[in-house]
Amino acid sequence: MTTQPDEIKVEVKNLTKYFGNLHVLDDISFNIKKGEFVCVVGPTGCGKTTFLNLLTRIYSPTRGDLFIDGESADPKKHNLAFVFQEPSAFPWLTVEKNLRFGLEIKKLPKDVIDERTEMIIKMLGLQELRNSYPHQLSVSSEQRIIIGRAFAMNPDLLLMDEPYGQMDVKLRFFLEDEVIRLWQELGTTVVFITHNIEEAVYMAQRILILSTKPTTIKEEVIVDLPRPRRFDDPKFVAIRNAVTEKIKWW
Template identity: 60%
Template sequence: MEDVKVKVKVDHMTKQFGDLLVLDDISFEVKKGEFLCIVGPTGCGKTTFLNCITKLYEPTRGEILINGEPVNLKKHNVAYIFQEYSTMSWLTVEQNVAFGLKMKKLPKDVIQKEVAEVLEMVGLTKYKDYYPVELSTSMLQRVVIARAFAVKPELLLMDEPYGQLDVELRFKLEDELLNLWKKTGTTVIFITHNIEEAVYLSENILVLTNKPTTIKEKLPNKLPQPRNVVSPEFIDVRNQVTELIKWW
């Protein structure tokens, strides 16, 4: 019987595209409520891995389990935040955030309550009637995050969502993400090539090699939160990850 505390189990997963071996016999577990960051070089297959979880790709060998069962997006509540800002330009902020809840055909009063709650969490209540074209870059990303959390996902996948933002905006949104994660208990798998971001956010850091991609190490991150990026302890963990990444 599977450990009920294990949310995601990746079991000897391999992904090939023709003769190109991208992911090579990868195995690891993500505990329920864990915040896992995955780091690796550009093009090593981080996004391919997430696309296997969402069933866009089928693993060539091995499997991915959620709650001990093969991934089934009709059964498992999985949300995905992409690198691009995936707001719908013809919908207001409120309508964008409500979209997933409407797809689930929830009662109107439930939708209104959930949307109001998550808009308040990300500081967008007074912008609920705005359209995406009227919003700043950071606000657009807040809309996307709010939409993901509104459906109360058991698993949230994030693919370099802050890669295009400047440092100040990135830290602000990372703090908001951590607050939402703590409030909701959602399991998060966060892809990034930014080592400092991985150390700032994670409970564990999975370091990948270059293609054909394997796991180099799963490094626990025991730093207390909130984290100070200039503290000796933070710099020490960052250096540990950097050393792992140096020798591809």
Template identity: 40%
Template sequence: MESAAGTVNEVLRCGHVSREFDSYDGSGKNHVLKDVDFSVRENEFLVLFGPGQCGKTTLLNILAGLDTPTSGEVIDHGKKVGKPAPERGVVYQKTALFPWLTVMGNVEFGPRVRGLSKDERKKTADHYIDLVGLKGFEKSYPSQLSGGMRQRVGIARAYSNNPDLMLMDEPFGHLDAQTRYMMEEELQRIWQKEKRTVIFVTNNIEEALFLADRIILMTNCPSTIKKEYIIDMPHPRSYVDPEFLRLRQEITENMDKSL
């Protein structure tokens, strides 16, 4: 994406990030990420795609400020990332909603911590609950909701903090196929309406192609960037579009096999 001046509007930079951990038996190091280097543009929907257990979640945690790279750095809007911040919203596969709070209580939680007034909290929560299609369920508890509905609450909760960047780690991975397709469509609708920069992790090629402006293909561990793909297809996308099928085959053939 380019601004009127013709320069890329970069909002986040992952600069030559590597991450290693001590091995479980203490015999050496486990190298997870190796020299991962890319930038993210404003309002871009970027997908990190690769085989299972290749370090995508570790990378997302570093981008969120929940983990620290062994070398390299992450720069978010000109500032080095060293800890979590409300400017970076995170949605995980397991939503980790507060079971003792209602839908309204969960979505209001972030604005309450940020010190918004009662009226401001309710206005913000009402907006995002309506946005994710849960109007009428404000008083429901997580145990009373389906998996897809709980994930909607998680997305609304993340958006209610008004983050500049949304980080999503396989948020639909535990859902059944039909619900997953529905949630992909809903996420695309929400992204089109409430523009945010999104970094989305998945190991599902159809999901990646359905959502992404750009796909970064990761290798097996020690994981690095194998190739980038610009996905120049209009939304909404069809799973049987010839270009969709062509890219699906090309990326699948280029992907490392899971270890």
């Protein structure tokens, strides 16, 4: 993965959200470098999903803004791809057609669509499943479609909202490694929302710890560990414990 280490891809500036009188997010500001992998953690009910929905422009902020490459984020201009916890493969489309779908909506040239689709199919080992439908696949294979479809868009910002929350440990570990491999090879900028602190330490370059509502960023934690990471590495355990302490006492 080749990126410019100091190049700012995303700037979140004074992001604030009210729903009526409910103050959910309070003046959140941070930057994300191009190609950076950032995880967001926080206590239950702190507004993590609201935070993501503001980044995707599903909601509009009460105050503040999100900038991509110095411009206010606009889904019509920027590729804001996302992966949610619930299965979202189109059941009437094959694996290959699911992967092509977003690219065709964007009206990219056919040769670009063909090239990107083939790249993702090979990277995720879906060659033998390309003509299968989602209901014919295992849970992990179906989620690989969703992940691949998002990465195929070559997004300016990829947002992932607890995409493995309903899976068992073995499947989660497998898909975490798949995402890390795709991220390293494609250089995508990723914001990954999770309630699983161990998952955050395993995947992230940087962790943003959110407070309770009205939510602010309580702390940023740099995860400067080599990959592949080991759960029994004393440094891994120390970071996991430090992040846990920041959350459980709220």
